[in-house]
Amino acid sequence: MRLSNYTDYSFRVLIYLAARQENGDLATIREISEVYSISKNHLVKVVHQLSKRGYLETSTGKNGGIRLGMPAARINLGTIVKEMETSFNLVDCHVGSKGCIIGKNCQLEGIIQKSLQAFLGEMSQYTLEDITSNKRELAGIFAGYLK
Numbered sequence: 001m002r003l004s005n006y007t008d009y010s011f012r013v014l015i016y017l018a019a020r021q022e023n024g025d026l027a028t029i030r031e032i033s034e035v036y037s038i039s040k041n042h043l044v045k046v047v048h049q050l051s052k053r054g055y056l057e058t059s060t061g062k063n064g065g066i067r068l069g070m071p072a073a074r075i076n077l078g079t080i081v082k083e084m085e086t087s088f089n090l091v092d093c094h095v096g097s098k099g100c101i102i103g104k105n106c107q108l109e110g111i112i113q114k115s116l117q118a119f120l121g122e123m124s125q126y127t128l129e130d131i132t133s134n135k136r137e138l139a140g141i142f143a144g145y146l147k
Helices: 005-021 029-036 040-052 077-084 108-123 135-145
Strands: 056-059 065-068
Touching (some): 005 065, 005 135, 029 040, 077 108
């Protein structure tokens, strides 16, 4: 399984903000873009989606920025994956001219679905707090990339 860049960027934004929130600082999309070398345009979409779902708070203006919209302990990694991924079709099992010729007789699809559920179940065991317990170290790394 491979997560989309969209989900990867969502995790990166959340990790960055969790590390920054230790000091109560607001962050900007520009900062996050610089730190991770990710297109600012891509991050705008990710931040918008995360804020719509309540994971982020945004403020505009001269002193505006973004921060976590809820405690890191309430941000479940499995939920993030489920909400940010657009498709969980790991293989094309549709019967017909564009799908697999053994579709209805294939037993692999069931195994793939079980594996996907196991992956999502495992991800759901963790929160943003679990993966950012080293906030100081992360903040130090991020500070080294800002100009």
